[in-house]
Amino acid sequence: MPNTSARPKHGRRTRRRRREDPARNELVSSSLESAQQCLFNQDYGTAFVHYLLVLNLAPMFKDFARESFRFTLFKWTEELDSVGRIQDLFDCYEQALELFPADEVILNSMGEHLFRMGFRDEAAGHFHKALKLRPDYPEARENFYRVANWLVERWHFLMLNDHGRNRKYQQAIQKAVQSGCSTVLDIGTGTGILGMCAKKAGAAEVYACELSKTMYELACEVVSANGMDGSIKILHMKSLEMEVPKDIPHRVSLVVTETVDAGLFGEGIIESLIHAWHHLLLPPRRGENEFQDQSATGRVIPAGATVFGMALESIEIRRHHRLCVSEVGGLSIAAAGELCSPVSCSPEPDDSMEPYTTERLSRVPGGYKALTEPFTALNIDFNNVQELEGLSSRKVQQIRLPVTQEGELDALAVWFQLHLDEESSLSTGPQEDTCWEQAIYPVHSTDGFVLKPRDELIVEVSCRDAFLRLCSVAVLRDGHEIGLDKRPDTQGSGNPVSNQNPEAELCSALASLQTGQKQTKDFCMLECAEMALLNNQDYHQSFCSALGKLIPQLRAKCQNKERGSGDSTDGSDLLYVLDVSEGFSLLSLIAAGHGHVKAYSSVEKKKQQEVVKRLARSNNVPEQHLEFWLNHTEDEHGMLKRPSREKLWSAIILDCVETCGLIRQKLMEKASLARCLLEDGGSIFPAKIVVHGMLVESDTLLLESAVQGQEPTLGFNIAPFINQFTVPVHVFLDFSTLECRHLSEFVELFVLDLMESTANYTNREVKVQATSAGRITAVPFWYHIYLDQEISVSTLSQNSHWKQAAVVLPQPVEVQAGDWVRLAVKLHKSAISISAHIENTPGPMEQ
Numbered sequence: 001m002p003n004t005s006a007r008p009k010h011g012r013r014t015r016r017r018r019r020e021d022p023a024r025n026e027l028v029s030s031s032l033e034s035a036q037q038c039l040f041n042q043d044y045g046t047a048f049v050h051y052l053l054v055l056n057l058a059p060m061f062k063d064f065a066r067e068s069f070r071f072t073l074f075k076w077t078e079e080l081d082s083v084g085r086i087q088d089l090f091d092c093y094e095q096a097l098e099l100f101p102a103d104e105v106i107l108n109s110m111g112e113h114l115f116r117m118g119f120r121d122e123a124a125g126h127f128h129k130a131l132k133l134r135p136d137y138p139e140a141r142e143n144f145y146r147v148a149n150w151l152v153e154r155w156h157f158l159m160l161n162d163h164g165r166n167r168k169y170q171q172a173i174q175k176a177v178q179s180g181c182s183t184v185l186d187i188g189t190g191t192g193i194l195g196m197c198a199k200k201a202g203a204a205e206v207y208a209c210e211l212s213k214t215m216y217e218l219a220c221e222v223v224s225a226n227g228m229d230g231s232i233k234i235l236h237m238k239s240l241e242m243e244v245p246k247d248i249p250h251r252v253s254l255v256v257t258e259t260v261d262a263g264l265f266g267e268g269i270i271e272s273l274i275h276a277w278h279h280l281l282l283p284p285r286r287g288e289n290e291f292q293d294q295s296a297t298g299r300v301i302p303a304g305a306t307v308f309g310m311a312l313e314s315i316e317i318r319r320h321h322r323l324c325v326s327e328v329g330g331l332s333i334a335a336a337g338e339l340c341s342p343v344s345c346s347p348e349p350d351d352s353m354e355p356y357t358t359e360r361l362s363r364v365p366g367g368y369k370a371l372t373e374p375f376t377a378l379n380i381d382f383n384n385v386q387e388l389e390g391l392s393s394r395k396v397q398q399i400r401l402p403v404t405q406e407g408e409l410d411a412l413a414v415w416f417q418l419h420l421d422e423e424s425s426l427s428t429g430p431q432e433d434t435c436w437e438q439a440i441y442p443v444h445s446t447d448g449f450v451l452k453p454r455d456e457l458i459v460e461v462s463c464r465d466a467f468l469r470l471c472s473v474a475v476l477r478d479g480h481e482i483g484l485d486k487r488p489d490t491q492g493s494g495n496p497v498s499n500q501n502p503e504a505e506l507c508s509a510l511a512s513l514q515t516g517q518k519q520t521k522d523f524c525m526l527e528c529a530e531m532a533l534l535n536n537q538d539y540h541q542s543f544c545s546a547l548g549k550l551i552p553q554l555r556a557k558c559q560n561k562e563r564g565s566g567d568s569t570d571g572s573d574l575l576y577v578l579d580v581s582e583g584f585s586l587l588s589l590i591a592a593g594h595g596h597v598k599a600y601s602s603v604e605k606k607k608q609q610e611v612v613k614r615l616a617r618s619n620n621v622p623e624q625h626l627e628f629w630l631n632h633t634e635d636e637h638g639m640l641k642r643p644s645r646e647k648l649w650s651a652i653i654l655d656c657v658e659t660c661g662l663i664r665q666k667l668m669e670k671a672s673l674a675r676c677l678l679e680d681g682g683s684i685f686p687a688k689i690v691v692h693g694m695l696v697e698s699d700t701l702l703l704e705s706a707v708q709g710q711e712p713t714l715g716f717n718i719a720p721f722i723n724q725f726t727v728p729v730h731v732f733l734d735f736s737t738l739e740c741r742h743l744s745e746f747v748e749l750f751v752l753d754l755m756e757s758t759a760n761y762t763n764r765e766v767k768v769q770a771t772s773a774g775r776i777t778a779v780p781f782w783y784h785i786y787l788d789q790e791i792s793v794s795t796l797s798q799n800s801h802w803k804q805a806a807v808v809l810p811q812p813v814e815v816q817a818g819d820w821v822r823l824a825v826k827l828h829k830s831a832i833s834i835s836a837h838i839e840n841t842p843g844p845m846e847q
Helices: 023-042 044-055 058-080 086-099 104-116 119-132 138-150 156-160 163-178 193-201 212-226 269-279 315-321 385-389 501-520 528-532 539-567 587-592 608-620 667-675 701-705 720-725
Strands: 183-187 205-209 232-235 256-257 299-301 302-312 338-340 357-359 375-379 398-400 411-419 423-429 438-440 455-464 469-477 480-483 524-525 575-580 597-601 625-630 649-654 678-685 688-693 731-734 745-751 763-769 772-788 792-794 804-814 819-830 831-839
Touching: 023 058, 044 058, 058 086, 058 104, 086 104, 104 119, 104 138, 104 385, 104 528, 119 138, 119 587, 138 831, 156 539, 156 701, 163 193, 163 256, 163 299, 163 438, 183 193, 183 269, 193 205, 193 212, 193 232, 193 256, 212 232, 212 720, 232 575, 256 269, 269 385, 269 678, 299 528, 302 455, 315 438, 315 528, 338 528, 375 455, 411 831, 438 469, 438 587, 455 528, 524 608, 539 575, 539 587, 539 649, 539 678, 539 792, 539 804, 575 587, 587 608, 597 772, 608 625, 625 804, 649 667, 667 678, 701 731, 701 772, 701 804, 745 763, 745 819, 745 831, 772 831
Parallel strands: 183 205, 183 256, 205 232, 256 299, 338 524, 575 597, 575 649, 597 625, 649 678
Antiparallel strands: 302 375, 302 411, 357 438, 398 455, 411 423, 411 438, 455 469, 469 480, 688 745, 688 772, 731 804, 763 819, 772 792, 772 804, 819 831
């Protein structure tokens, strides 16, 4: 019975208060004072050491010193980062987290450093911990969304939503297991779905491996939630590192995998399968012996693949991979040399180049034109280890393709048919409704060369270093072979090169051999987005016009001021223009071209600086009027200061929008600093950014954003786990080709004023009237970038180098034509969020 005694019970004697230690107290007091003094003197490293001593000796000061300690930590680690002391940086964060293990701000900051260093899994863990501690912490939420796009790529959602693909894999695995393949290894398990299919089909033993820490942990959760954690062993490692019996007890009779990319071999399936056949799989079935015990032999799903290709014309692909213009912003770029993207294929491997990129051809802006019929480039049998091992040493194959339509040769497109077994296959072709994109092999060396019907295009196919390589090498025309890789560079004149007779074309091709050395010397690589930017004439002309208005005004003001003061002009009246654009930019050179301007360029890479210098010389811009400021500072924040003690900037050009369609991080902070550095009458370019958007219904965006529907995937509960990585903003969107229904006209969502800080806000409500009935699933958005009150650039224009983005609503909103929808738009730093609900009382758009 309960003890009814009123006398309190003591489990142990009360501890005595610890005696004060005067020496310890003196050390804490003096160290705290030293920390504060060092912080005042901006000696952050010494201040950090003193704070560590104080907080370890006297934890009661944690609440008092938390803010100062954080500030010191962040400043000191910035310094360590700037001088490359990365290990010391992370050591400081580890020490800080020992003191404050539940500090969401420190966790988030360490995650940001990890992400910048490429440690995405670890960064995601820190952002996730920060959000658990404080779910409404916007910085951690924005960072988690950003890293989620890297860790769980959007094709995972598309793949799990592809019911046809899932069923075919399940049926092939079920058939193999029921025919005797009782031990299974799933290589690159992802969510674990293929391994679970094998277990559900009756496999006695199932093993799986996954290299990504995030996907490994996700697979463990999924398998456990589906009651298979005791029957599927998941290993966090590469299959190439697996051994028998160390990692699995014996060889398996079936390997299932989908480690294929758009170019089939890009995820390393060849190397993985060669290793599996030698170390993890039972020997393959010999001959056509139907009675051979399946459990004693090995096999692979998929069993093999057939690769197809075709030549095509596409303006969109062209402008991302080679120079298509001869002048930008009033500058001739004939002296630029040979410029191309880093995507280029040759039979010999080149570590500096990627052999192919990817596109969903059905959604390429402007479409494409097939110049040849599809052709078979390659067949591969994944159950033949000798064939896999001989792939890289295969002789280069030449294929002649009859040209069926006239057009400019821009690329070879590649897709494949994946043979799961003898009866079932999956196609990744451009006409298929599939989760795969197609591989694109851009052609750099045929600028202006038009293929004609009756031509034959000669394509070389090889597999050096286990990558599929396709190269367009020559054209047969009227019996003459014209080498495409030896044509003289016309520097993007845009005029088709088609001489009247084949002899003239042949002579031209041979003559270009003499220019090969010069082209190699002047070769420069630009990222695909940088190439598209260089080809964006409207963008550069807009900047040229805006600078052409500002510079004469400031020059006139300067001259009037000198006349009033009686000073003579001695060349010190130069106007200063700073360009802090990301990557390759010619805006500083365009500014310097207006005369009496000293421009500071953001171009950092030496080869690209050489291009800018050549263009400066050829356009008569004095060498002393152009400077590369990143040569003299550690980072761009260090350059946002006065050009000299006596001078301020006439114009500062900020890079405001990322190629993916989002506002750049810390844009408003940079604008705030830039405003303080402008001379009277100077300007930030752009001065204002207006965000526009539209209500749409798009199943495509839903399928690419999360696993849809209430039904389990093949009977497995997967959606709740992978949908943790759903992000509300879909980036790298081509709105012009997005499959969607427009449910409203476009409206102004938000305005960012970079010149007038008082005009800015963080929240806005907008009323939009639905023009059609449907389900609002997303709000795509884009920008009008105003350089001044009259001149603007749209990120939605056909020749824009920017993509668009869209906020995908967590739940679709049903509307009828005429309904008013209230959008609550918020901007936190660079992150836009939008919520929508039906407005009962109609009314005009309001702010």
